[in-house]
Amino acid sequence: MIVQKYKDMLQGKSVIRQLSEFATARGAEIGYENVFDYSLGNPSVPVPQQFTDTMIQMLQEKNPMELHGYSQSLGIPSVRDKVAASLNKRFGMNYTGNHIFMTTGAAGAIAHALRCVSQPGDEILTFAPYFPEYNPYINLTGAALKVVPANTENFQINFEAFEEMLTDKVAAVLINTPNNPSGMVYSTATIRELARIMTEKSEKYGHDIFLISDEPYREIVFAGVDAPYPSKFYKNTLSCYSFSKSLSLPGERIGYIAVNPECTDAELISTMCGQISRGTGHNCPPSIIQLAVAEVLDLTSDLSVYETNMNILYKELTSLGFECIKPGGTFYMFPKSPEADAVAFSEKAKKYDLILVPSNSFGVDGYFRLAYCIDTEKVERSLEAFRKFVKTEYGNL
């Protein structure tokens, strides 16, 4: 019979998607260029030309049976080796190809990492504000997501609440730095303290507690920001990466898990992921995409537009009186709503064609998210709408 669990999930509609659909509908009325759509986190800059050139060259020159042949289920060995070498060079790690498991984006990476280290009944901790898709990712494994309340002072970690919630039932801690939606990057001090507590509790409980580090925004870090590589500080770390944002390839579903070489069973984890994928039907990411990203591992799209947009918005919003912690990376920003009810705030903003996501679905009330992965020209045009919105609805902040 049709399984009710998945049917029931159809009822819940994502707020982000609803806002995005509103923006599209409004765009049909007044021209999409006049809708200041800050709803969706889609890259707004193209993939590097070298990626496209590599794809074309392979299609023209490679034996198609090799090019499109089965990848090993853990990923193409030469690709895994290159990913390891690139990470070692950048972060002073000691990965070999055996520590890399190629995945269909960060979603695939997290799906495998969770299944490696947690079972139904276990708890997974994450920190508010957090990416709402963590709920289905985790709930559908049978484990339970528990959300540590936000540290609203700076959106680093609320360690007091964390220590209390890090019980014997916790199998893994899931972090996302640079963070969607806050734009904050965990500092070296934060990561050190996180590692210290996790090490202490692992010893106390007599079992490993894994750190699953979701890092799709790793390459989008702004000038002068301290952005440590979490795995460097805690051995039982599974780093989950996606090329979606750094290379602007969200549709091509390509990423990896990098298993810290000092992790428990480090040499086994990627092969275990291969077993997990037999149940999820994942198998491996597309061969041609694996081969092409392996040629541009140390490149990114031109990500500077995001910092430009952030600076423009941060300056204007703070001068309008919004409270906002300056983002350290990503293409998100998370100011405080001028009224406690962020949903009401977001509704009012729509009247000014400003599409802003209320913070409730990110696990914290009273804030809103801007995804400023749009053209700078449009960001600049949106400032007048912000001014009008604030003046009309709130007088002064």
Next chain:
Amino acid sequence: MIVQKYKDMLQGKSVIRQLSEFATARGAEIGYENVFDYSLGNPSVPVPQQFTDTMIQMLQEKNPMELHGYSQSLGIPSVRDKVAASLNKRFGMNYTGNHIFMTTGAAGAIAHALRCVSQPGDEILTFAPYFPEYNPYINLTGAALKVVPANTENFQINFEAFEEMLTDKVAAVLINTPNNPSGMVYSTATIRELARIMTEKSEKYGHDIFLISDEPYREIVFAGVDAPYPSKFYKNTLSCYSFSKSLSLPGERIGYIAVNPECTDAELISTMCGQISRGTGHNCPPSIIQLAVAEVLDLTSDLSVYETNMNILYKELTSLGFECIKPGGTFYMFPKSPEADAVAFSEKAKKYDLILVPSNSFGVDGYFRLAYCIDTEKVERSLEAFRKFVKTEYGNL
């Protein structure tokens, strides 16, 4: 903690993979061209040139943000529409794009289909001989695979055993026609009888029993063979397809589920699959590959080599005295081993550089599988090895 279940799975090594590794090692000694490697089911003919040309053209001409942008999680709407139209034209169905869910190959399709219609504790029936990967596919959902014994007379269905095993606990029946490993195609009479029994039992038990039809070899059917489209005969059918064999694209992980429009909740199933994929981390197949296959839906690679190879081998093996039911499709053949112990037979064959897979892992004893997706020239050269092997080891059959 590291989950033991997946660690334990690392112990079992696939017989097919072991034989393939033996073939590679032996090839390093005597030249791979001298190893008659019939172990692996990898396509041996290239993708149609139109696919390559479409890929290059898109890379050269399309806006990269659109080309590599997020696909909707159910698949790109235009691609789903084209798949529906192609199936309607070929099989007289009434699919719309809403009935199509794009997947990462048949593995992804089966993973989603199973989760849609079965829960932990349910039983899934399949028929020997069967693809051994069905074991992890099903066991890792929490359901249990039950194998209906083979009809060794013609490798159609053993209906007596099937009726007995089709209890109230069965949520779905999984078929694979054309069949790996037997090469047999279920006839119209077989599919009709299967549908009749499933309909009768669904009514008796008062719940749906789904037919999951695994069809990666659908386009490899030999001259004059009756090859019905199963969904035409049973409304609660989820057809699972892969382009891996028809377009020789196994590494690019592309396929779909086609939900019979008269199925229970037909309009909901693809959206349910979208929910399931949030747990498996699947999301969607790569955008560029979806767009490219949509342009070559009615094409295939030049598959004629498989029928040529089959005819050569069938003639020689039967004239040597092997009992073999003539394949109706695929690139497999499943003769009876001249000794009851097919593993011993396969071991002896290795001495003649013939790599043949014993049937045990396919759920039936005393047979062996040849995957004749290799160059015809090599098939012809292998005949002398077969003659020598049989004469030396068995005198006469």
